[in-house]
Amino acid sequence: MPGRKPKPTRITLQDVARRSGFSASTVSIVLSEAPLSRYVAAQTKERIRKAAEHLGYRPDIFARSLRSRRSNTIGVLVFDISDPFCVLILRGIEKAMQGTRWMPIIMDAHNERSQFERYLDLLMERRIEGLIVVANWLFDEGGLLEKTSHEAVPSVVVGRDVSEQGIGTVIVDNETGGYLAIKHLYELGHRQIALIRGPEKLIDSTRRWQGIERFARESGWKLDPSRVRQLPDALDPISPFEGGLELTAELLATGQEFTALIAFDDLTALGALRALAQAGLSAPRDCSIVGFDDVPLAALSTPGITTIRQPMEEMGAAAARRVLDTLREGEETSREHDPVLEMLPPALVLRDSTAELR
Amino acid sequence: MPGRKPKPTRITLQDVARRSGFSASTVSIVLSEAPLSRYVAAQTKERIRKAAEHLGYRPDIFARSLRSRRSNTIGVLVFDISDPFCVLILRGIEKAMQGTRWMPIIMDAHNERSQFERYLDLLMERRIEGLIVVANWLFDEGGLLEKTSHEAVPSVVVGRDVSEQGIGTVIVDNETGGYLAIKHLYELGHRQIALIRGPEKLIDSTRRWQGIERFARESGWKLDPSRVRQLPDALDPISPFEGGLELTAELLATGQEFTALIAFDDLTALGALRALAQAGLSAPRDCSIVGFDDVPLAALSTPGITTIRQPMEEMGAAAARRVLDTLREGEETSREHDPVLEMLPPALVLRDSTAELR
């Protein structure tokens, strides 16, 4: 049979209606489980479902969205998907969305503000019902979400603290993270500890610093400021690596003694590792190193990097849950009863880049 | 002014029609640049555009898609987005799609076949007009795309060769890649070269092997099979690391002499690096190592990994172009005149994990 067309006709609600013997209205009500379906006889439902299945009916999402004014989609705007940090958050978001009637629609802004805005526009055009921004590397957040959305759709930012702008935020508890990092090194016997702080504009960096200071106060020990460096403000996703490399080399060149180093994040730690190697030194023999984040490659480098883990999947899931909760509330009660800022606990992950002071 | 509602009403085509003084038809024709717009007076177009802009009109994509039967979206189904390999391909796809009227809609199958099928279904439901599958780590492709699509929408797979199933494929030229890797080591003076092949089921692995054999033939040198190992078939994204670690340890344990090692990919190389370190050896001093892929972390480890680069962004872009070309052709002539298999050239990237034989 040569010219037999496969399936020239779409199966519509009407088809199901005809086959089941009920009207399109009833079929719609049953299949979409609208409130009115409460009143539909069980037997009717049964027959309609059978018919739909038999015909292989799939609702047309465009018609559906057009009429119902809902898209069943949540926009997920990622600042830079090439950052492994973001990827794991995505996972969490997606898993949390599994099995709900929402689906994520993901866009990647490539680290460019203009793209970010363009894509945000595109998302709004697609009538997203909620928005999650995954922001790893984001300065100058001023009014990022003001222009569009945020008023219109429930939004959450994960990875950067924008709670001061009144925008829902999910982040790791940076202060505790800093505390854990220094505590670990201190307990290993290190006292001469160098530090590479994050970019100045990044609030996270400050928080981690505060955690470190708190530990210093509590333990009556003092961090020597001459061993502290700071990464430059830069958007490039591998700039922390370069920064870690250069700043560590610089620290070594000054002749400053240090037996351990806390890096702003794992990439910075990798840079530090290389700087050590270039100076003929190695971790943890000559210097212990602690990173931050626990991106996948922290486990794969040699030595594996001891680091402060951000629970990235959980953060993504938390962000998704927040948005979905707000959405569901909207259906019944009024919203806004949860705190704007949600902080998840970090954890120390022991690997091979740190060791007891000899 | 307290209770002033922001924008309760959507701006529709009708509004633009009224304001510009033309009918909805004309407005639609002008704004969507339909073929008929050829006949619309320049002045009319001007007026309509002005009106649309002034009102801030945005077409409703649901209504548009419902009526026109096109979604202007291309489905992008990624096998495992946590693989950096995939991420760069995504970049390429996205960039190639920039400025066209299509937009990618990305889904991540988490390395699970069942998810893959579910998401493929979801994509079809959204009436994607084209499909790009980004498959890094994909065995058992048998009839992956048969069930759905592939007949219905133009499809391309990037990263794995499925051209034998008649499905468009974009991959790197693995044979040349293997050739380049061995050639590099040979020219550095290495003759005792160990090899960790990829999983048996992966055709890529065989191709790279063929490249290596070709070089051996051409140079009259012979690879000792006792120095060859093979990664197990496994789906886990970090299994190559573990495999590289174990197999290298095993090679070292046999007492086999080797001054260089070709790893199946960069992760395998990282595993090998660690195995060396655990044996108190280091690259490139005691053993040179070549990877494959050039994922971002190849540059970040210490030593940086000399590797065979897959032009991932270009591959993504090529895949996107293929799909878009087919789509555009469909509008005019008949399709299918391009080859099913498209191979892009790899390149040797020199870093610090290889060195001349002392």
Added chain:
DNA sequence: ACAGATTATTCAATCGTTTTAATATTGGTA
């Protein structure tokens, strides 16, 4: 001056749902 092509615009049907309001059909109760 007229047929026919070309240019310019519009009418009205349609895409496939959801939803509001209306219509039947019950059974229970005043």
Added chain:
DNA sequence: TACCAATATTAAAACGATTGAATAATCTGT
């Protein structure tokens, strides 16, 4: 008996665009 509430189903009007066919208006050549 008549009325009301609860149960069960449906008719018909949206939702906001696109498009094929129809209508006007203008031009071209004979």
